[in-house]
Amino acid sequence: AQKVTQTQTSISVMEKTTVTMDCVYETQDSSYFLFWYKQTASGEIVFLIRQDSYKKENATVGHYSLNFQKPKSSIGLIITATQIEDSAVYFCAMRENNYAQGLTFGLGTRVSVFP
């Protein structure tokens, strides 16, 4: 069975700095997909970035990047040059190689960015 664990419940950072969030996952599949989403204060859930397990290069999209450490079953999210509007709850999620399955989510990490 899949499992996703985010141990950091909340992080506070100053604007324009870098924040790093941890996520570890469990799966029996050799092929799987990893995602990060954010949930804004309004409740909207927005897709940020993904990492396919067979890809060795860390994914990067805008000021989001991933630290994928497959041997450790770890997929950290790094946000550089944070902005006030990056304040949100960030969820790590995964799906095994089965299109019918939904994503398994972690509990989330609340990030607060201060000026």
Next chain:
Amino acid sequence: DPKIIQKPKYLVAVTGSEKILICEQYLGHNAMYWYRQSAKKPLEFMFSYSYQKLMDNQTASSRFQPQSSKKNHLDLQITALKPDDSATYFCASSDDEILYFGPGTRLTVL
């Protein structure tokens, strides 16, 4: 224009009643999903549909019944409502590995 519409945004129901949550997506996706978010719990996968057929059901209770009348519709009927059903219900759709979520329906059962 919103790409995934969920109605209503807020819903209050009494214990034992029945409600239908509406979801329509205009992304042209073939797969649709329902998720539930309760306080202090992770987003919980409930159902997945592809081409209007049930693909996966992770909801133990038969009180939750998805209904797909059209390719881009996936409604959720909940019967015999209980206070524990209080949560925000999110509809999502996908055409590859990425899921796109609707704005959610916040259900409160009194």
